[in-house]
Amino acid sequence: MKPILVLQHEATQGPGVLLDHLEKNGLCYQLLMSPLEGRAPVLARDYSGIVVLGSDHSVNEDLPWIVCEQALLQDAVQRHVPVLGHCFGAQLLARSLGAKVQRSPYPNIGWGQVWSSPYAQRVMGLPRRAVLFNWHYDTFQIPSGASRTLYGPHCLNKGFGLGPHWAFQGHLEVTADSIRQWCDHGRHELAQVYGPAAQDADHILLGLDQHVSTLHLLARQTYQRWTDQLLERSGFARTQIHMPSLYAGQ
Template sequence: MRINIIQHTPNERPGSILDWAHDRGHDVYIYHPYQFGILPKVDETDMLVIMGGPMSVNDDIDWIEFERDIIKELAEKDVPIYGACFGAQQIAKTFGAKITTSTAKEVGWAPVYLRSERIPGIYNKLTAMHWHGEMFEIPKNGELLFSSDLVENQGFIIGDRIVGLQFHFELGTDEVREIVTNDNKYVAGSDLNQTNEDILSKPVPKENKQVMYAILDYIAK
C-alpha cells in the first residue's frame, strides 16, 4: 500500500505513523506543499495522512484548498484518511464543519477521554500532546471520538475509514523535542500552564504509540 503523508512544517513529523507504515510493510511518500507546492495525486494514494502545522485551514492559500479537494475525492473512493491537528481540521472543513478559535489554547500535555467504542484497543483515558489554538466542529456525518477537559471536540471518526484528532499521539521523544525547540514561543499563554521545561521533562506515554497503531490498523483494514 502506498501511504502519502502531507507534512506542513519541518518540525511536525509523522513519528510513530512512519513506524507503523514500515512495520506493516507499506511504502511511504512524504509531501511538503508549504515549500514545494506539490500534493499527492488521488490515483497514487492508497492511504492519506495529513499532519499538523502552524497555518490555519481558513487561510487563503491555494494549496490548502487543493488539499481539501484531494480529501473529498479520496473520501468518495473510500480511501483511508488520518488527520492530526491541522490535518483533522482540514478533514472537518472538507465535510462542512466550521473551524474557529479554540475555547482554550491547549499547548502541552493533558488527558483525553475516549467517547466512542468504535475502534478496539483504545484506553478510556490517555495523556496526549496538545499544540493548537483553533478547534473543529464534529462533521455532521462524524462521531465524537475524544474529548479533553478544556475542549470537547478533540477527535472524530467518519464511517470506518476516516479519523481526525486535534492532538498528537504520533509524537515520540525526538519529535516532542523538535517541536519545543523550534516553536517554544507558542507555549506562552497556554491554558495548560506548562513551561517548555515542563513539557520536555514528561516522558512520552508508551500507550500513545499503541493507540496510534490501533487507529491506523482500523482505518486501513
C-alpha cells in the same frame, strides 16, 4: 496495494512513529511536503489512504497548498479513500466535510487527558481514558454524519470518525526527540501562551519518556486498526504484504 500518501507541512512535524508502523508492516508510502511544492495531488484514487500531519498554519488561511489539500480530501471522501488526520489534518478533514473550524476558547499545548466514546473504543480500539500531546489554537465542529470519538475538559471535540475517515485533534505520531525540537523551536511561543490547557516547556518535558512510551502504545494500536482497513479494502491480508517502502523526499 497503492501507496499511502503522507502530507507533511513542517520540518519539525514529521510522521514519527507512524513511519515506523508503515515500514515495520511493509506498507508503501509517499511522503510529500505540500508547502514546499506549493500544491498537493488532486486525485485520491492514486492512493490507498491519505494521512495529513500537523502544521503551524491554520486551515482557514487562504494558501494554495491548503486549498489543494482540501480538494484532495473532498475527493478522497467521495471515492471512499480512507483519511487519517492529525491536529491540522483533523481540522482540514472537518472543514473538507463542511464543518466549521474556529479559534478554541483556550490554547491546547502540552499533555492533556481525553476520554473516548464507546464508538471509539469499539471501532478504533481506544482506551476509555488517555493522555495525548497537543499543540493547537483552533478547534473543529463535528461534521454532519460523523461521530465524536474523543473529548477533553478544555476542548470538547478532540476527535471524530466518519466511516474509514478518522480525525485526532492531537498528535499520536510524536517522538521524544520531536517534542524536544518543538519546544526548542517554539520556546518564544511557549513563554507567551496562557490558560488552563497550556503548559510551558518544563511541564511538557517532565516525565517525557514515560508519556511518550504510553502514547506510542495508543498510536500503534490506532495505526494498526486504520491500516487494517486499507488492507481489507485492497483485498490483502496483513501477512501477505511484503512490498518495499516508497519514500519521496522530505
